[in-house]
Amino acid sequence: MNANRYRRGIDIGLSFLSIGLLLGVWQALVYLHVYRFAYIPSLPEVVDAGRDYVFSSDFVSDAVASTLRVLAAWGAAAIIAIPLGLAIGWNKTFSDLSLPTLELLRPIPPIAWIPAGILFFPNVEGSVVFICFVGAFFPILLNTINGVKQIEQTHFRAARCLGAGQREVFRDVVVRGAMPSIIVGLALGMGIAWMALVAAEMIAGQYGLGYMIWRAYSLAQYPVIIVGMVAIGLIGAGMSACIRLFGRKLTPWQSQ
Amino acid sequence: MQPRGLEGKLRRSVRWWNTPAGSVVLQISSVVIFLIVWELFGKVPRAIPIPTPDQSVRAAVSLDPLSFLYDCVLSFYRVGLGFLIAAIIGIPLGAIIGYSRLARGLLFPAVEVLRPVPPIAWIPLALLFFPGIEGMILFLTFYGAFFPIVYNTIAGISAIPTMYIRAARSLGASSWTLFWRIMVPAMLPSIFTGLHIAIGIAWLMVVAGEMVATTGGVGALTWEAYQTTHYPLIFVGMAAIGVLGFFSSQLIRFIARLVIRWDNA
Amino acid sequence: MNASGVTIRHVTKKYVTRRSGEVLALDDCSIVIRPNEFFVLVGPSGCGKTTLLNIVAGFDALTFGDVSVGNDLIAAPGVISDPGPDRMVVFQHGGLFPWMTVLENVCYGPVVQKQMTRAVARDHARGMLARVGLREIEERYPGEMSSGMRRRVEIIRALIGHPKVLLMDEPFRALDALNKSVVQEFLLRLFDTHACTIFFITHDLREALFLGDRVGVMTTRPGRVKTIVDVTLARPRSTRMLDSRDFLGLKAQLTEEVHEEALKAFAAGEREAAR
Numbered sequence: 001m002n003a004n005r006y007r008r009g010i011d012i013g014l015s016f017l018s019i020g021l022l023l024g025v026w027q028a029l030v031y032l033h034v035y036r037f038a039y040i041p042s043l044p045e046v047v048d049a050g051r052d053y054v055f056s057s058d059f060v061s062d063a064v065a066s067t068l069r070v071l072a073a074w075g076a077a078a079i080i081a082i083p084l085g086l087a088i089g090w091n092k093t094f095s096d097l098s099l100p101t102l103e104l105l106r107p108i109p110p111i112a113w114i115p116a117g118i119l120f121f122p123n124v125e126g127s128v129v130f131i132c133f134v135g136a137f138f139p140i141l142l143n144t145i146n147g148v149k150q151i152e153q154t155h156f157r158a159a160r161c162l163g164a165g166q167r168e169v170f171r172d173v174v175v176r177g178a179m180p181s182i183i184v185g186l187a188l189g190m191g192i193a194w195m196a197l198v199a200a201e202m203i204a205g206q207y208g209l210g211y212m213i214w215r216a217y218s219l220a221q222y223p224v225i226i227v228g229m230v231a232i233g234l235i236g237a238g239m240s241a242c243i244r245l246f247g248r249k250l251t252p253w254q255s256q
Numbered sequence: 257m258q259p260r261g262l263e264g265k266l267r268r269s270v271r272w273w274n275t276p277a278g279s280v281v282l283q284i285s286s287v288v289i290f291l292i293v294w295e296l297f298g299k300v301p302r303a304i305p306i307p308t309p310d311q312s313v314r315a316a317v318s319l320d321p322l323s324f325l326y327d328c329v330l331s332f333y334r335v336g337l338g339f340l341i342a343a344i345i346g347i348p349l350g351a352i353i354g355y356s357r358l359a360r361g362l363l364f365p366a367v368e369v370l371r372p373v374p375p376i377a378w379i380p381l382a383l384l385f386f387p388g389i390e391g392m393i394l395f396l397t398f399y400g401a402f403f404p405i406v407y408n409t410i411a412g413i414s415a416i417p418t419m420y421i422r423a424a425r426s427l428g429a430s431s432w433t434l435f436w437r438i439m440v441p442a443m444l445p446s447i448f449t450g451l452h453i454a455i456g457i458a459w460l461m462v463v464a465g466e467m468v469a470t471t472g473g474v475g476a477l478t479w480e481a482y483q484t485t486h487y488p489l490i491f492v493g494m495a496a497i498g499v500l501g502f503f504s505s506q507l508i509r510f511i512a513r514l515v516i517r518w519d520n521a
Numbered sequence: 522m523n524a525s526g527v528t529i530r531h532v533t534k535k536y537v538t539r540r541s542g543e544v545l546a547l548d549d550c551s552i553v554i555r556p557n558e559f560f561v562l563v564g565p566s567g568c569g570k571t572t573l574l575n576i577v578a579g580f581d582a583l584t585f586g587d588v589s590v591g592n593d594l595i596a597a598p599g600v601i602s603d604p605g606p607d608r609m610v611v612f613q614h615g616g617l618f619p620w621m622t623v624l625e626n627v628c629y630g631p632v633v634q635k636q637m638t639r640a641v642a643r644d645h646a647r648g649m650l651a652r653v654g655l656r657e658i659e660e661r662y663p664g665e666m667s668s669g670m671r672r673r674v675e676i677i678r679a680l681i682g683h684p685k686v687l688l689m690d691e692p693f694r695a696l697d698a699l700n701k702s703v704v705q706e707f708l709l710r711l712f713d714t715h716a717c718t719i720f721f722i723t724h725d726l727r728e729a730l731f732l733g734d735r736v737g738v739m740t741t742r743p744g745r746v747k748t749i750v751d752v753t754l755a756r757p758r759s760t761r762m763l764d765s766r767d768f769l770g771l772k773a774q775l776t777e778e779v780h781e782e783a784l785k786a787f788a789a790g791e792r793e794a795a796r
Contacts (some may be wrong), residue, residue, distance in 0.1 A: 011361055011362070013362065014358075014361030014362055014365070015365040018361065018362050018363060018364070018365040018366045019365050019369055021362070021366065021367055021701075022366040022369065022370075029322070029612070036385055036386070036387065037385075038382065039384050039385060040381065040385060048636075051303050054294035057337035067495050082449075092274070092279070093273055093274070093282065096279050096282035096283050096286065097282050097283075097285070098286060099283075099286070100283045100284075100286040100287050101286050101287055101289075101290040102795070103499075104287065104290070104498075105498070107452060107497075107498040107501040107502040107505075108497055108498040108501070109456070109459055109460035109463055109497065109501065110460070111460050111463045111464045111475075112463050112475070112478060112493070112494050112498075113378075113469070113494070114467065114495045115477070115490045115493075116479065116490050116491070116494060118482065119306065119482065119487060120306065121371055122303070146329075152614070154612045154614055154615070154616045155618060156615065157580060157604060157610065157611065157612070157616070157630075157743045158610070158616035159618075159633075160579075160603065160604040160605070161578065161605065161606065161608070161609050161610050162606060162630035162633060162678075162682070163382070163605060163606040163630055163633050163634035163636075163682070164629075164633045165517070168633050170619075172618070172629070172633070173618070176618070176620040177618075177620065177622075179620070180774050184307055191374075194374060195374035195376050195460075198374050198376045198377050199376045199464050202376070202379065202380075202468070203467060203479075210377070213377060213380050213558075214379075214380060214491075216380065217380035217383060217384065222384060223379045225381055225384070226381070228377070229373050229377045229378070229381070231372065232263075232373060232377050233372035233373035233374075233377075234372070236372050236373075236374065240372075240516065241356065244410075251620070252662070252715055253619050253620045253621075253662040254664075255662070255664055255665060
């Protein structure tokens with residue numbers, strides 16, 4: 001008990017030391033003008049910019065716009081990819097008919113869809129959401145398919161023995177058995193959608209956090225870039241944490 | 257084929273689409289239907305019509321093969337170099353973090369703090385820092401590949417069964433043999449999982465970097481096709497990115513099979 | 522449903538594999554299991570015991586012969602009836618749904634067959650669990666229990682719908698010796714108090730004699746029924762019987778029958794692995 005607490009103390013101390021070292025090395029490189037580090041803003045500059053920026057209406061509207069875009073895209077991807085994945089995983093005929101095309105499109109990273117996305121949609125909003133959608137779609141789809149395929153044959157057989165028909169097998173075995181894997185896919189999909197969002201906003205956006213760091217670069221407000229990066233990291237981590245929490249609620253049998 | 261778990265019904269009614277040959281027919285028709293739908297989308301009247309498959313093929317044919325090949329090789333080289341550096345730094349770093357408690361406490365939190373920031377968000381800072389485009393793109397591919405490699409190496413080393421290590425110790429292995437003959441082989445599958453994910457992200461990063469920088473490469477090709485209104489070329493660029501990305505991950509898989517001969521998976 | 526007998530006549534099963542071409546898994550197997558009988562089939566691994574059970578359950582087709590349960594034809598060449606609640610299976614690796622609690626698992630059959638409403642099924646299942654002393658774990662998930670406990674719940678889930686025959690495919694294989702004898706006694710008590718026919722597969726001879734009314738011995742591939750041994754031990758049985766002279770005599774007899782097949786199976790396995 002005491003030894004455990006001692007160990008925990010050491011771990012926490014080391015964590016602070018570790019993050020302190022990271023920040024310290026950054027400052028040292030900047031102040032000592034190592035190579036081109038003089039161009040990089042220092043911590044005090046970033047903190048100053050952050051204080052001004054975080055409370056500005058610009059920041060709030062950027063953050064809200066980005067969050068809404070990613071949620072819309074991720075939600076649409078989930079609504080389409082989960083039923084599709086369940087059907088592909090369960091039914092061989094359906095899988096034959098749809099999987100080859102999806103496999104053809106899968107190796108194309110979401111970023112490569114940016115020009116096509118701009119072309120498809122008349123407005124920026126549509127194209128940014130579309131690019132995030134592509135990012136979220138494949139992780140959710142593939143994890144759903146794998147989730148169904150990983151269900152043991154025994155569970156299908158047990159359900160049939162107990163008198164379940166095709167509909168009940170789908171509801172009680174396929175959907176529930178694939179659930180843990182679907183949640184992993186949802187979390188992964190959110191991560192990639194968030195990354196695709198930053199890229200799409202940087203290249204095509206008119207507002208949003210990705211656009212914000214790009215504008216800060218163009219306007220030479222360099223400390224704001226790092227403020228934006230921190231904001232992007234925090235919001236992204238927050239959303240992933242929400243999905244994990246929600247996922248645990250949905251799969252109470254997964255003890256970990 | 258019938259849904260799984262319905263074996264009883266399955267054998268009573270074998271239709272043509274349930275046979276292996278029928279399955280191939282369905283798979284081919286999947287792609288054919290996709291192309292037809294795409295073609296039909298191109299026929300929809302709108303301000304800028306969506307380029308059709310045959311327009312895209314014609315655009316591909318009309319490309320100067322040498323400059324196209326140059327773009328492909330350039331992107332491949334950028335991905336490969338960043339990926340290699342990430343592997344050279346990431347695997348030992350992951351191994352140290354996984355092996356030593358002190359290193360874990362000292363290095364892991366710093367890695368964890370950086371992780372939530374998507375590598376794409378580093379583009380402005382990378383543009384600022386690096387004097388040339390090549391340095392920036394190299395940094396992006398490196399950085400994108402770095403985290404999956406580190407994380408999977410750590411996972412690989414912590415998943416080594418203690419039994420292996422004890423068995424080797426009781427057979428009298430020195431720490432050198434223990435490391436090279438037991439721990440490295442045991443964590444190789446996990447390392448290759450990391451490399452597989454990493455090469456995918458490296459491709460994503462190179463496309464992003466090239467779209468921003470527009471100095472050669474398939475990403476720049478795609479973006480410039482849009483900017484110069486050569487719209488059918490967009491799909492040629494996307495196809496090239498897809499094929500190159502697929503080829504790279506198959507390459508990693510091939511190497512994994514060569515190296516990990518004891519694991520058939 | 523009432524417990525019924527199972528008639529297996531001349532069952533032959535061939536299948537084609539890519540590696541070794543046509544394989545004869547079962548060759549002319551005939552077994553008649555009487556209503557309310559506990560029939561155990563033993564044999565070396567890979568002899569086709571599980572294939573035979575799968576044919577009865579409706580998971581697998583046969584090439585020749587026929588199977589009926591009671592008066593219903595279950596399987597014949599070109600005929601295969603869907604798995605259903607009349608032939609309930611207890612699976613080798615455990616068939617409880619990990620995403621349902623014990624109570625939900627036990628209720629599942631009656632509810633999904635629309636025999637009972639959910640509320641009635643819950644009461645019924647609670648009563649059944651209480652009678653066998655499992656009431657306090659009803660809200661647990663299978664992942665939160667020991668494997669011995671899981672087996673007990675699975676047996677209850679199988680029996681609650683009163684199947685015509687209970688098919689058990691090496692259900693206690695993964696249990697350690699202590700757990701195994703506890704669950705075996707649990708099954709014996711249920712068999713004594715519930716009218717049911719059990720078709721049980723194992724390669725543990727002690728288990729076979731301890732549980733069964735008759736024990737069939739299968740040959741190594743192609744699987745044939747080599748001999749059937751009558752277990753002349755009185756019921757109710759208890760672990761004390763395991764040391765009795767009668768038991769040891771039967772075991773010696775059975776060991777001799779099986780050992781020969783085990784040696785053949787071992788040699789065949791080595792040949793296959795070397796290929």
